[in-house]
Amino acid sequence: MALIDIQNLSFTYPNAKQRALKNVNFSVEAGEFVVICGPSGCGKTTLISQLKREIRPEGNIGGKIYYGGKPINHILEKQAVEEISMVFQDPENQIVLDTVLHELAFAMENMGYDIRTMKKRIGEICNFFGLEKMLYKPVSELSGGEKQILNLASVLLLQPKVLLLDEPTSQLDPIAAKQFLQMVYRLNRELSMTVIMSEHRLEDVFPIADKIIFMQKGEVKHIGNPKSISFD
Structure with a gap:
């Protein structure tokens, strides 16, 4: 049984004449790395x-x-909330507190986690992402790439099963983008985390994806692995 199964999904924004999504069908298996791509405005x-x-x-x-x-x-x-986490396009829009430590603790505090659990998880996530030396650093001093890594680390503290990423490298320079994508790849391969990502840097994500979904005008046009998919 697929972890996520989408059947004939359609969506129309208020007062819109055209549907933003039209009869979308696909499934995602647990542990799969899925990339959704297509031109701007495709859905x-x-x-x-x-x-x-x-x-x-x-x-x-x-x-x-x-x-x-x-x-x-x-x-x-x-x-x-706990099992499906998301990282957005703009690193600035997801950060709400002043230091790396406070930002990491924020989601767990809101969910009512005890101090012992919070300390343990923050320690583990800092070790995985190499954030130990940045814990007390003001968020305002972080680079765009560091902020996006912080956003990724923050949502993972709830230990989700599914990681959603909406154009997460669109505001990053090429080097920071590659570092971010490699971190996502590690999460998928080492922790078997299910990843669903929309992305425009296809040359970077094709080698690490299991499945590519190509969209156009709200419709799914192609589904396949990176080697077999055709955009003709």
Whole structure:
């Protein structure tokens, strides 16, 4: 059974004449690395946002989304928040506190985690990402790449099963982008984390993806592995 199964998904924004998503169908297996690509305005961000209930835009939705075999709207809110995490395009928009440590602790504090658990998880995530020397550094002094790594580390502290990324390298320089994507690749391969990412740097993500979904005008045009997919 697929971890995520999307069936005939359609979506229309309020007052829009055209559907942003049109009869989208695909599934994602646990541990899979899926990249959604296509021209600007093709529906990538709209599609990914449908999987994150807390940020789902207003509009008319049709079709079904299943998570773990259940309709995604039937999943308890706490489970949805913890198990499906997301990193956005702009590193600045996701950070809310003043230091790296405070930012790392923020989500766990909101979820009511005890101090012991928080310390343990922060220690583990700092070791994985190499953030030990940055813990007390003001966020304002971080580079764009460092801020996006911090965003990634922060959402992982809830130990999600699914990581959603919406054009996460769009604001990064080429070197920072490659470093970020390699970190995501490690999460997928070493921790078997399911990754669903929209991305425009195809030359960097094709070698690390298991499945490519190509969209155009709200529709899925091609699905396949990076070696077999054709954009003709």
